[in-house]
Amino acid sequence: MRPALPLSILIIACAAACAHQQQPAPEEVVRETPMAPAPPSSSPAPTVVASPEPPARCPVLRVHFAFDEALIKSEDLPALDKVARCLRVNAAQRIVIEGNADERGTEEYNLMLSAKRAASVERYLEQLGVSRAQMDSVSYGDERPLCNEHQESCWAQNRRVALLPQ
Secondary structure, three states, X not given: OOOOOOHHXXXXXXXXXXXXXXXXXHHHHHHHOOOOOOOOOOOOOOOOOOOOOOOOOOOOEEEXXXXXXXXXXXXXXXXXXHHHHHHHHOOOOOEEEEEOOOOOOOHHHHHHHHHHHHHHHHHHHHHOOOOHHHEEEEXXXXXXXXXXXXXXXXXXXXXXXXXXXX
16 A cells, blocks of 8 residues: 655645646637536526616717718718617617708708718618618708808818717
8 A cells, every 4th residue: 555645745746737737828718718608516606687788879970071072981981880880789779860061052952962961871871781760861951050150161060961869
């Protein structure tokens, strides 16, 4: 019969063996470790009851247009993509798409142009998978300016579509 090793020698030997194993960096663990079910436990895990959170509201957004244009600028596409993702995830979320124009042009022309701008944004969001039922459009023409000075920098602010969560 062999003499028993003292417990302290066994602990030191085990710790030394474990220390020589290379441990992956925490980032590698997150990327490479698949989600596995937790091993069975002798005591039941506490039950966490999460109260349903209201869906996140999609961001307010303004998209600006060139003079006498209804084409969406490429610089505004990433922000519109973000709104589209939000609307697809939150099917109950609705938005109002408000078309606006600057003060130049007749009242009828500005209403028509701002309606085209709103329709352009609505079509783009629909192409990204947003339900038409989630969107309402309205055309204000030049009735709701953000800036009232009679200069290009001000008019540029007023040539816009605002996307507002309801």
